[in-house]
Amino acid sequence: MRKVAIVSAGMTKFVRRALETPKELSYQAAKTTLDGCELTLEDVDCIAHGTAPDAFDGLHQNGEYMVDGCGGWNKPTMRVYVGGGTGIHAVVHGWHHVASGLFDTCLVVCEEKMSSALPHAQAFFLTIFDSILERPLEPNLLWIFALEMNRYMERYGYTKEDMALAAAKIKKNGLKHPASQFSEEVTVEDVLNSEMMAYPVSRLDVSPVSDGAAALLLTSERVARRLTDKPVWLEGVGWSLDTAYWATRDLYFPRYTDTAARMAYDMAGITEPEKEIHIAEPYDPFGYKALHHLEGLQLSPRGKTVELLRDGHFDIDGNLPICPSGGLLGVGNPIAAAGTMKVCELFWQLREEAGERQVPGNPRRGVAQSWGDLMQVSSVVVAGI
Amino acid sequence: MNKKVAIVGLGFSGFGTTTPDLSYREMIFEAATKCYEDAGGIHPESIDSFVACSEDFMEGISIADEYVPDQLGAVLKPVHSITGDGLQGLASALMQIKTGQQNIVAASAFSKVSNLSHHDHLISYATDPVYIRPFNENPYFIAGLEMNRFLHETGTTREQCAGVVLKNRYNALKNPCAHYGAKLALEDVTEAPPLSHPLGIYDMSGHLDGSIVVLLASEDRAWELTDRPVWINGIGWATDTPNLDSRLEGMGSAVYAKLAAEKAYRMAGINNPFNEIDFAEIDDTFSYKELQHLEALNLCGTGEAGKLLELGSFSPDGEFPVNVSGGSLGAGYLHEANGMQRLMEVVLQLRGEAGPRQLTDVETGLAFAWRGVPTATGASVIVSTHQ
Numbered sequence: 092m093r094k095v096a097i098v099s100a101g102m103t104k105f106v107r108r109a110l111e112t113p114k115e116l117s118y119q120a121a122k123t124t125l126d127g128c129e130l131t132l133e134d135v136d137c138i139a140h141g142t143a144p145d146a147f148d149g150l151h152q153n154g155e156y157m158v159d160g161c162g163g164w165n166k167p168t169m170r171v172y173v174g175g176g177t178g179i180h181a182v183v184h185g186w187h188h189v190a191s192g193l194f195d196t197c198l199v200v201c202e203e204k205m206s207s208a209l210p211h212a213q214a215f216f217l218t219i220f221d222s223i224l225e226r227p228l229e230p231n232l233l234w235i236f237a238l239e240m241n242r243y244m245e246r247y248g249y250t251k252e253d254m255a256l257a258a259a260k261i262k263k264n265g266l267k268h269p270a271s272q273f274s275e276e277v278t279v280e281d282v283l284n285s286e287m288m289a290y291p292v293s294r295l296d297v298s299p300v301s302d303g304a305a306a307l308l309l310t311s312e313r314v315a316r317r318l319t320d321k322p323v324w325l326e327g328v329g330w331s332l333d334t335a336y337w338a339t340r341d342l343y344f345p346r347y348t349d350t351a352a353r354m355a356y357d358m359a360g361i362t363e364p365e366k367e368i369h370i371a372e373p374y375d376p377f378g379y380k381a382l383h384h385l386e387g388l389q390l391s392p393r394g395k396t397v398e399l400l401r402d403g404h405f406d407i408d409g410n411l412p413i414c415p416s417g418g419l420l421g422v423g424n425p426i427a428a429a430g431t432m433k434v435c436e437l438f439w440q441l442r443e444e445a446g447e448r449q450v451p452g453n454p455r456r457g458v459a460q461s462w463g464d465l466m467q468v469s470s471v472v473v474a475g476i
Numbered sequence: 477m478n479k480k481v482a483i484v485g486l487g488f489s490g491f492g493t494t495t496p497d498l499s500y501r502e503m504i505f506e507a508a509t510k511c512y513e514d515a516g517g518i519h520p521e522s523i524d525s526f527v528a529c530s531e532d533f534m535e536g537i538s539i540a541d542e543y544v545p546d547q548l549g550a551v552l553k554p555v556h557s558i559t560g561d562g563l564q565g566l567a568s569a570l571m572q573i574k575t576g577q578q579n580i581v582a583a584s585a586f587s588k589v590s591n592l593s594h595h596d597h598l599i600s601y602a603t604d605p606v607y608i609r610p611f612n613e614n615p616y617f618i619a620g621l622e623m624n625r626f627l628h629e630t631g632t633t634r635e636q637c638a639g640v641v642l643k644n645r646y647n648a649l650k651n652p653c654a655h656y657g658a659k660l661a662l663e664d665v666t667e668a669p670p671l672s673h674p675l676g677i678y679d680m681s682g683h684l685d686g687s688i689v690v691l692l693a694s695e696d697r698a699w700e701l702t703d704r705p706v707w708i709n710g711i712g713w714a715t716d717t718p719n720l721d722s723r724l725e726g727m728g729s730a731v732y733a734k735l736a737a738e739k740a741y742r743m744a745g746i747n748n749p750f751n752e753i754d755f756a757e758i759d760d761t762f763s764y765k766e767l768q769h770l771e772a773l774n775l776c777g778t779g780e781a782g783k784l785l786e787l788g789s790f791s792p793d794g795e796f797p798v799n800v801s802g803g804s805l806g807a808g809y810l811h812e813a814n815g816m817q818r819l820m821e822v823v824l825q826l827r828g829e830a831g832p833r834q835l836t837d838v839e840t841g842l843a844f845a846w847r848g849v850p851t852a853t854g855a856s857v858i859v860s861t862h863q
Binding site: 143146149150152153155156163164171186187188218222330336350351358468 | 531532533534536537538539541542543544545546550551552553554555556557558559560564567568570571572573574575576577598599601602604605712713714715716717718719724731732735736739743847850851852853
C-alpha cells in the first residue's frame with residue numbers, strides 16, 4: 092500500500108461568532124497549512140474538503156461555493172460528508188486521493204460556520220430527522236443524545252458526576268490550546284450545576300457552538316521526504332455507517348466506532364490497541380461521548396472506563412492521554428473542522444510541537460476518531476511517527 | 477496502486493418525470509438489487525465499501541448521508557457521501573480500490589427532483605449570497621450569459637445549438653429510459669419563448685427522477701463477478717471558481733471540462749481523443765453546453781463543434797456519435813445522477829445491450845458530466861472493453 096504522510100497542519104481560532112465568511116475561514120486554515128511547509132497552492136494537486144449541513148450557511152451546493160476559499164480553484168476538488176464525522180472522514184478521503192496513486196499532494200480543508208444560523212444552529216438539526224417518522228415530533232438533537240447518555244449510564248451504573256468529570260478533565264486540557272474558545276476552568280460542580288437541557292444532559296456537558304476551520308497537507312512518501320524530516324504517517328484509516336433507524340439499536344455501545352476502529356487497526360497492523368496506541372483523540376461533543384467512544388475504540392474495557400478515568404489513566408501524564416488538545420469540549424466544536432483539529436493535534440503531538448500541552452514520554456502513535464450523522468457513523472485515523 | 481478497476485455491475489430504477497409510487501430509498505433499493513444481480517448476484521455483505529452522491533437541499537434533509545446505508549445493504553459498512561456529481565462518486569470509489577484497501581465498491585446516485593416544487597428557487601440558493609442572490613433573478617440567466625458569450629467567442633450559431641436539441645430529442649425516441657423524446661423542427665426550438673436570451677425554453681433539459689447504482693471491482697476480482705467487465709481507463713474532475721466574474725477564461729469556455737478531460741486522457745494514455753475514442757455521452761443540460769463541452773474536451777477545435785454537428789458527425793451514424801441515449805435534453809436531467817446516466821449509456825453500448833440504438837464496433841467511450849448552473853465543476857471518465 093502506498094504510504095501517505097501528513098506534512099503540515101493549520102487551523103483558525105475557534106470562536107463563537109467569527110467575522111470571517113466561511114470562505115475566509117477556509118482560506119486562513121489552508122494558507123497556514125501551506126505556509127507551514129513553505130508551499131504554495133501551485134504545489135497542491137487536489138483538494139479534499141468538508142463541511143457538514145448546507146443549512147448552516149443557507150447555501151445549496153455549499154461545497155461548490157467553498158472551493159476557492161479552500162484553494163480548489165481550477166483543481167480536482169471533491170467535498171465529502173458524513174455529518175459530524177466529516178472532519179476526520181475528510182482526512183480519510185484525502186488519503187484515498189494520495190494512496191490511490193492518482194495524486195501526490197492533497198490539501199484537506201474542513202470548515203464550519205455555525206453562527207450564521209439565527210437564532211441558533213440547533214434549529215437546523217430538526218431537518219436531519221426522518222421526515223415521516225420523527226420530524227413531526229419536532230425533536231431537538233439533544234434529546235437523542237440524552238437517550239443515549241442515559242442508556243450508557245444505566246448499563247454500567249455510571250453517574251452524572253462521572254460524566255461531568257470527563258467533561259471537566261477534557262475542558263481543562265483545552266485551556267492550553269491557543270485556538271481555544273475558552274479561558275476559564277470548569278469544575279465538576281460547575282457542570283452539575285449548569286442548566287438542565289434534556290435529562291441527563293446539562294449545558295456544560297455539551298460542547299459549544301463554534302466557527303472555525305482546520306486543514307492538513309497529505310503527501311506521498313517521495314514528496315514528504317523532500318519537505319520534512321518529521322513526516323507523520325497515516326498508518327490506518329477506517330470508517331463505518333450504521334443503520335439510519337437509530338431507534339432500533341441498543342445505544343449503550345457504539346458498534347460503528349468498533350467496526351471503523353477494527354478496520355483502521357487492521358490496516359495499521361495493530362492487534363492490541365490499548366498497548367500500541369499512546370495518545371487518543373476520541374470525539375467528545377459531550378463528556379459521556381469521549382468515554383463511550385473509548386470503549387468503541389477498544390482503548391478501554393467496557394464498563395471500566397469511569398474507574399480508569401478517576402484513576403488518572405486518561406490524564407495528560409497518564410497511561411493513555413485522551414484529548415490532549417482539549418477536544419470539542421475544550422477547544423470548540425465547529426462541526427467538520429473539529430474532527431480535522433483532532434488530527435492536527437496528533438500531528439503536533441507526535442512531532443512534539445504541541446508546546447504547553449505536549450504529552451510527555453515521546454508518544455509515537457495516536458488515534459483520532461469522529462462521530463456523526465444520526466449517532467451512526469465513525470471515522471478513525473491512526474497516525475504514527 | 478496500479479490495480480485496474482472495472483465496472484462489473486449496473487442497475488437502475490425509477491426513471492420518470494414523477495415517481496409517486498417510489499420513495500427515493502425504494503428507488504435506490506431497486507437499483508442496488510438490480511446492480512448486485514447484474515454482478516452475478518453478489519450479496520452486499522461481500523461488498524467492501526459504498527459511496528453515495530447527494531445534496532442536502534435537493535432532499536430537504538440536512539446531512540442526507542444518514543439515509544444512505546439501509547437501501548444499499550451497507551449497514552455497518554464503510555459508507556460515505558460525496559456532494560458532487562455521480563462521476564465524482566465514481567472517482568471516489570475508484571480511488572478506494574486503487575489504494576488496495578478495498579476490492580469491491582458500489583457507487584450510487586439518484587434524483588428525486590419531482591419532490592421539488594420550485595427547482596429554480598433552490599438554484600438561487602447556490603449562487604453567491606452577497607453578489608448574485610440579491611438580484612432575485614431566475615438563476616438560468618447565468619446560462620443565457622454563458623451561451624451568448626460562447627456564441628460570440630466561437631462563431632457558433634443559434635441554429636447550431638438548436639440542432640443539438642433536435643438530434644438529442646430524436647435519439648431519445650429509441651431509448652426506453654428517456655422521457656423527452658420528440659421529433660422537432662428547427663423553428664420549434666428557435667422560435668420558442670426565451671428562457672434567458674438567447675436561450676429558449678427548449679434549449680434546457682427537463683427534470684427526471686431515477687436512481688443508478690454501479691459496482692466496481694479490482695482486476696483480480698472483476699472476472700469472478702462478470703464475464704464482460706468494462707474497464708475504467710481514465711478519470712478526471714475539476715472545479716473552476718464559483719464566482720461568475722473571475723473564471724479563468726471568462727464565461728465563454730468550460731475550463732473545468734478541459735482540466736477534467738486532460739487528467740482522464742493522461743491516465744488512459746489517450747493523445748488524440750477524437751480518433752482513439754469511439755463515441756461519447758456529454759453533458760447537454762443546455763443545448764450550447766454540448767458544443768461547448770465538445771470543444772473543451774478537445775474532441776474538436778474551437779468553433780468547430782457546431783459545424784461538425786451540421787455535417788452529422790455527432791449523429792448515431794456519424795463519425796463520432798454523441799448522446800445516442802438522447803442526453804439530458806432527450807432523456808431528462810438527473811441532477812446528482814447526471815454523470816451516472818451518461819456513464820450508464822456508455823456501459824450499455826460497450827456491453828452491446830443498447831437495443832435499437834446500439835452502435836456497432838464500439839470499444840472505448842467517454843462520459844462527461846457538469847454540475848449545472850451556477851457551478852463550474854465537471855467530471856469525465858473513459859471506459860473501455862479492453863484494459
